[in-house]
Amino acid sequence: MSTFNIMIVGVGGQGTLLASRILGNAVISEGYDVKVSEVHGMSQRGGSVVTYVKFGDKVYSPIVDKGEADIILAFELLEAYRALPYLKKGGKMIINDQQINPMPVITGAAQYPQNIKEKLSQVCDITVVDALSMAEKAGNIKAVNVVLIGVMAKNTDIPYETWTDTIKTTVPEKFLEVNLKAFDLGYNSKQ
Amino acid sequence: MKKLLLGNAAVARGAYEAGVRVVSSYPGTPSTEITESIVQYPEIFVEWAPNEKVAAEVVIGSSVAGGRAMSCCKHVGLNVMADPVFTVSYIGANAGLVFCVADDPGMHSSQNEQDSRHYAKASKTLMLEPSDSSECKEFTKRAFELSEKFDVPVFIRLSTRVSHSQSLVELEDREEIELKPYEKNIAKNVMMPANAVKRHVLVEKRNLELIEFAENTDLNCIENNNGKIGVITSGICDMYAHEALGDKVNYLKLGMVYPLPEKKIKDFAAMCDKVYVIEELDPFIEEHCKAIGVQVIGKDVFTMLGEYTPSMIKKAVLGEESAESISADEAIPVRPPVMCAGCPHRGTFYVLKKLGLTVSGDIGCYTLGAAAPLQSVDTTICMGASVSAAHGMAKARGDEFNKKLVSVIGDSTFIHSGITGLIDIVYNKGINTVIILDNSITGMTGHQDNPTTGKTIRGEATKQVDLVRLCQAVGIDYVTVADPFDVKNFEKVVKEEINRQAPSVIIAQRPCALLKTVKYKGHCVITDACKKCKMCMKLGCPAISLEGDAVRIDTTQCNGCGLCTNVCPFGAIKKED
Numbered sequence: 001m002s003t004f005n006i007m008i009v010g011v012g013g014q015g016t017l018l019a020s021r022i023l024g025n026a027v028i029s030e031g032y033d034v035k036v037s038e039v040h041g042m043s044q045r046g047g048s049v050v051t052y053v054k055f056g057d058k059v060y061s062p063i064v065d066k067g068e069a070d071i072i073l074a075f076e077l078l079e080a081y082r083a084l085p086y087l088k089k090g091g092k093m094i095i096n097d098q099q100i101n102p103m104p105v106i107t108g109a110a111q112y113p114q115n116i117k118e119k120l121s122q123v124c125d126i127t128v129v130d131a132l133s134m135a136e137k138a139g140n141i142k143a144v145n146v147v148l149i150g151v152m153a154k155n156t157d158i159p160y161e162t163w164t165d166t167i168k169t170t171v172p173e174k175f176l177e178v179n180l181k182a183f184d185l186g187y188n189s190k191q
Numbered sequence: 192m193k194k195l196l197l198g199n200a201a202v203a204r205g206a207y208e209a210g211v212r213v214v215s216s217y218p219g220t221p222s223t224e225i226t227e228s229i230v231q232y233p234e235i236f237v238e239w240a241p242n243e244k245v246a247a248e249v250v251i252g253s254s255v256a257g258g259r260a261m262s263c264c265k266h267v268g269l270n271v272m273a274d275p276v277f278t279v280s281y282i283g284a285n286a287g288l289v290f291c292v293a294d295d296p297g298m299h300s301s302q303n304e305q306d307s308r309h310y311a312k313a314s315k316t317l318m319l320e321p322s323d324s325s326e327c328k329e330f331t332k333r334a335f336e337l338s339e340k341f342d343v344p345v346f347i348r349l350s351t352r353v354s355h356s357q358s359l360v361e362l363e364d365r366e367e368i369e370l371k372p373y374e375k376n377i378a379k380n381v382m383m384p385a386n387a388v389k390r391h392v393l394v395e396k397r398n399l400e401l402i403e404f405a406e407n408t409d410l411n412c413i414e415n416n417n418g419k420i421g422v423i424t425s426g427i428c429d430m431y432a433h434e435a436l437g438d439k440v441n442y443l444k445l446g447m448v449y450p451l452p453e454k455k456i457k458d459f460a461a462m463c464d465k466v467y468v469i470e471e472l473d474p475f476i477e478e479h480c481k482a483i484g485v486q487v488i489g490k491d492v493f494t495m496l497g498e499y500t501p502s503m504i505k506k507a508v509l510g511e512e513s514a515e516s517i518s519a520d521e522a523i524p525v526r527p528p529v530m531c532a533g534c535p536h537r538g539t540f541y542v543l544k545k546l547g548l549t550v551s552g553d554i555g556c557y558t559l560g561a562a563a564p565l566q567s568v569d570t571t572i573c574m575g576a577s578v579s580a581a582h583g584m585a586k587a588r589g590d591e592f593n594k595k596l597v598s599v600i601g602d603s604t605f606i607h608s609g610i611t612g613l614i615d616i617v618y619n620k621g622i623n624t625v626i627i628l629d630n631s632i633t634g635m636t637g638h639q640d641n642p643t644t645g646k647t648i649r650g651e652a653t654k655q656v657d658l659v660r661l662c663q664a665v666g667i668d669y670v671t672v673a674d675p676f677d678v679k680n681f682e683k684v685v686k687e688e689i690n691r692q693a694p695s696v697i698i699a700q701r702p703c704a705l706l707k708t709v710k711y712k713g714h715c716v717i718t719d720a721c722k723k724c725k726m727c728m729k730l731g732c733p734a735i736s737l738e739g740d741a742v743r744i745d746t747t748q749c750n751g752c753g754l755c756t757n758v759c760p761f762g763a764i765k766k767e768d
């Protein structure tokens with residue numbers, strides 16, 4: 001009866017919300033029960049943001065507890081590191097290889113941890129992708145979120161077309177082409 | 192058809208299906224998307240009101256006149272609407288009248304963690320609490336029926352995780368509800384003492400009827416799993432409890448959280464050896480249980496602070512540890528929210544900090560002016576308080592203090608409740624300087640139009656409040672409009688106004704960088720002329736950081752607003768396309 005739990009983490013403004021919505025809608029078209037927990041408000045202003053997507057036969061709680069995420073999709077390195085305690089034993093992290101300094105690092109009050117990727121790879125299964133370059137290649141750096149959805153999609157049983165159909169219904173018409181391209185680049189990237 | 196909907200969107204859908212005619216609200220996280228979702232239904236008149244009190248009165252008017260109506264707000268918004276709400280409890284509802292209030296346990300986006308259930312009890316109304324999107328829709332429809340059936344305003348209480356989680360909802364058609372007849376009824380609708388005395392009697396009688404209803408309604412349901420342990424929950428906690436405890440315990444889920452049943456709770460307790468009450472924030476249900484003589488375990492094992500989780504419940508009730516987890520063995524720097532790259536407020540706070548002023552602050556994106564490195568804001572209380580509290584500060588400490596004091600308040604917040612404070616200053620001979628941070632939008636809650644933007648919630652053009660003339664009209668003789676990115680001039684204006692022996696207003700005008708109409712181009716770069724003085728670092732711009740001892744601008748974050756080029760004393764920052 002257990003659910004499949006995905007946690008999406010990033011920095012406010014990176015488009016994690018759209019990513020979780022695409023994910024949620026793709027999952028329902030496969031007939032699962034699903035819950036998507038979003039973040040709105042203050043933390044969208046450049047703070048740490050966390051959204052959860054859970055699916056299965058029946059989902060109760062919309063949030064994912066520590067040690068329970070099957071996949072963590074991290075839009076930024078430090079946020080990946082912060083989310084580590086949420087990863088299930090044997091779970092997987094998909095990480096966008098981007099560093100965004102938080103204000104305490106900018107002001108010098110704290111240090112950005114060194115070698116995050118190496119440290120994470122020692123304790124869990126990680127896939128690191130350069131989503132920013134892929135988004136650029138697709139035509140808009142804002143499409144990082146959809147690139148990452150593409151990478152993540154490859155790790156599920158949900159067919160390619162379900163994803164692209166979902167993107168068609170969730171993304172505004174004028175950004176559709178860029179987003180479909182971004183998805184494809186992520187989906188077909190080396191993992 | 193089933194659709195994945197946000198709890199907030201599901202409340203809107205429920206209102207639509209219930210034939211609602213009028214929705215008036217003031218935004219506030221986590222409630223904002225309810226009213227925004229109403230926009231998709233052309234059958235409903237929807238508006239952003241200047242504040243929650245106005246919004247509540249608008250929907251009360253609609254109800255009295257015979258049209259179903261709803262107003263939505265965040266928990267602190269309910270404080271602002273409390274005055275009409277307490278009295279409309281006496282008047283009741285001609286057509287269904289619903290107030291939807293969203294609490295924010297964990298304070299994701301709020302200045303306090305108040306529990307709005309107390310309001311239902313204090314106003315002797317009725318309160319429902321859904322636990323997912325499907326219930327959000329269903330309970331909203333029930334709320335309108337109950338409101339009319341019992342002649343009572345009904346609250347729907349949400350919390351962040353219900354408002355902001357999406358789950359599946361079955362969509363149904365809208366029921367077109369006829370307007371209720373409007374009849375003049377002074378005894379019911381004019382709350383002067385002689386009438387109110389009689390209405391109060393009916394309110395108490397109604398409350399007894401509602402308790403009777405609470406005993407029998409399917410909104411409060413028992414799930415008997417033949418366990419020894421019983422759990423009483425409501426809202427999101429019911430979901431957490433089910434996830435944590437499965438069918439190992441019996442449940443009493445209270446969909447109606449005020450008034451609470453007595454017999455049903457006693458019957459439930461009799462089924463179990465031990466009963467837990469699982470509720471976030473205050474011991475509202477727990478105290479009721481104890482008052483009716485039912486022994487329960489509540490806040491002695493559960494906290495009054497923040498949000499709950501399933502693992503917390505599992506540990507407290509079953510004594511089982513949560514899943515194993517790995518953590519990093521070093522400190523991970525926090526990432527607090529910051530003013531965005533290109534935020535117009537940054538220019539204002541840079542200047543205020545430079546001048547070393549005491550800043551009476553308010554609520555909005557500009558509250559972030561209290562965060563490092565600017566740390567310019569001294570106080571934040573509630574919407575509008577920047578203006579009135581500064582008046583009090585000046586009266587307590589005198590003119591010398593006042594010369595180093597300003598208020599800062601956003602455009603939406605100024606209209607919400609800053610204008611009354613300004614009138615107080617003028618009327619009572621204050622000489623304060625108030626800075627209105629006019630970024631042409633209600634920013635913090637995610638870009639809602641307001642009376643100063645010239646557009647309605649539906650994006651239609653409308654009359655725009657002229658802030659300059661408004662301030663002049665209440666008696667401010669010195670109103671200056673200045674661009675906060677022109678830091679030299681802005682500094683000059685601030686200095687002039689704080690030294691004036693008269694009240695003054697500075698309108699810091701520059702639109703929010705996230706508005707679609709704002710098109711900054713390219714980005715800024717540090718050139719070889721940089722002397723590493725780090726003046727630009729004082730801006731606290733998320734795009735500017737130190738690498739070693741060199742300053743670097745992250746081009747993926749910089750939007751080319753150019754503020755840093757204005758503060759660099761060596762002209763070492765240039766704009767590039």
Ligand SMILES: Cc1ncc(C[n+]2csc(CCOP(=O)(O)OP(=O)(O)O)c2C)c(N)n1
Nearest residue numbers: 219268554555556601602603604633634635
């Ligand atoms: C009584 C009350 N209602 C609503 C809110 C939610 N809220 C916080 S800030 C804000 C709007 C701020 O807009 P504005 O004053 O224009 O400043 P900006 O965020 O655009 O800088 C709102 C509605 C609140 N905190 N208190």
